[in-house]
Amino acid sequence: MPELPEVETVRRGLQPVLGGARVVRVEQRRPDLRFPFPYGFAQRLTGARVDAVLRRAKYLLASLDTGETWVTHLGMTGRFLVERPEVQGESPGRFTHAAPEGAKHAHLALETDAGARVTFFDARRFGYMGLIPTAELGSHPWFAEIGPEPLEPGFDxxxxxxxxxxxxxxxxxxxxxxxxxxxxxxxxxxxxxxxxxxxxxxxxxxxxxxxxxxxxxxxxxxxxxxxxxxxxxxxxxxxxxxxxxxxxxxxxxxxxxxxxxxxxxxxxxxxxxxxxxxxxxxxxxxxx
DNA sequence: CTTGGGTCCTGTGCGC
DNA sequence: TGCGCACAGGACCCAA
CATH class of the missing domain: 1.10.8.50 (Helicase, Ruva Protein; domain 3)
Incomplete structure (x- = not known):
C-alpha cells in the first residue's frame, strides 16, 4: 500500500504505539525480506526505546535511543498490524484489523513495554528493513540521493x-x-x-x-x-x-x-x- | 549520462 | 470448478 500518503498513514498509526515505548521482545521469523535483515537485527532492536516514528519519502524511520534508526520500506505489499490491550472507550486504529494474508506472511513481530504488539506482514517480500546509525542516515545509499519532500518548501x-x-x-x-x-x-x-x-x-x-x-x-x-x-x-x-x-x-x-x-x-x-x-x-x- | 527492460516474490482476478 | 496468464502501490541492476 505504499506511496507517500499510505506510508504517512502507517506512520501516524505507529507513532502513538511505538513513540516513547520500549521494545521488549522481537520475533524475527525469517532471515530476509527483499534483503537480509541486518546482522543481529532482533537483538539490536530488543531493549531499545523508540523516540519517534518519522517518515522520509516512502521510508518509515523509528529513531531509537541506541543511536540507531530502524528503517522500513513497505515495498508493494508490506503492512503493519497494531494490536493493543483493550482500552475502554477507545476506538480501534486504522491498522488494528486482522491482516488479510493471515499469519502466513507475518515476518516480524514485536512487543512494547506497554503491552502493544506490532506485526509486519509482506506477502511479496519487496519490503526491506535496516538498522542504520541515526547520524549516518543522510549519507546512507537509501537516502543520499532522494529529492525534496513534496509537502515541504524545497519542492517548487x-x-x-x-x-x-x-x-x-x-x-x-x-x-x-x-x-x-x-x-x-x-x-x-x-x-x-x-x-x-x-x-x-x-x-x-x-x-x-x-x-x-x-x-x-x-x-x-x-x-x-x-x-x-x-x-x-x-x-x-x-x-x-x-x-x-x-x-x-x-x-x-x-x-x-x-x-x-x-x-x-x-x-x-x-x-x-x-x-x-x-x-x-x-x-x-x-x-x- | 540517460533510458529501457528485466528482476525480485506472491496473490488475485479474469477469460476460457 | 480448474487453469493459465496478465497484472499489482517499488526500486535496483545492467546493457545499450
Missing part, C-alpha cells in the same frame, strides 16, 4: 524545471524518480498529471513554467487529500474494513480505463497504456 517549480531540463524522458517517468521528488508512485503521479492537464507522455524537457507551477500545486493537493483520506486501499485489501484508506474512491483516472473523464466540461474517456512496464492512466482529451 524551480526545482522541477531544473530536474526536467533537457530530459526527453516522459514527465510521468521523471516524476516517479525518487531523486526528483520523494514519495510519488504510480497512482499519485497519474492523479497529479491529470489535475494539471499534463500528458504523461510529454517529454519532461517540454514542461514549461506554468505547467510546473500547476504540477507543484497539484502534487501537493492530491497527496494532502489522500493523507486525510487515510491513503488508498487496493481491491484485494478493501474488505469489510471501515479502517482501510478511502482515497481510492477519489481517483480521477487511476483504475478508470474506459470511464468518462471527470473534469468539468471534458468529454474525454480515461485511457490506459504502459510506460516502463507500468500502467499509466490519463485523459487524452484534457491532458496535453
Amino acid at each position: 517549480a524551480a526545482h522541477l524545471l531544473g530536474a526536467f531540463k533537457g530530459r526527453s524522458q516522459a514527465v510521468k517517468t521523471v516524476l516517479l524518480d525518487q531523486r526528483v521528488v520523494a514519495g510519488l508512485g504510480n497512482i499519485y503521479v497519474c492523479e497529479a498529471l491529470h489535475r494539471s492537464g499534463v500528458s504523461p507522455r510529454r517529454p519532461a524537457g517540454k514542461v514549461g513554467r506554468a505547467a510546473a507551477l500547476r504540477l507543484v500545486k497539484d502534487v501537493r493537493a492530491v497527496l494532502e487529500e489522500a493523507i486525510i483520506a487515510g491513503g488508498s486501499t487496493l481491491r484485494d485489501y478493501a474488505q469489510a474494513d471501515g479502517l482501510s484508506g478511502l482515497f481510492q474512491h477519489s481517483w480521477a483516472v487511476y483504475g478508470r480505463e474506459g470511464e468518462p473523464c471527470i473534469r468539468p466540461g471534458c468529454a474525454g474517456t480515461v485511457a490506459r497504456f504502459a510506460q516502463g512496464g507500468r500502467s499509466t492512466f490519463f485523459c487524452p482529451r484534457c491532458q496535453r
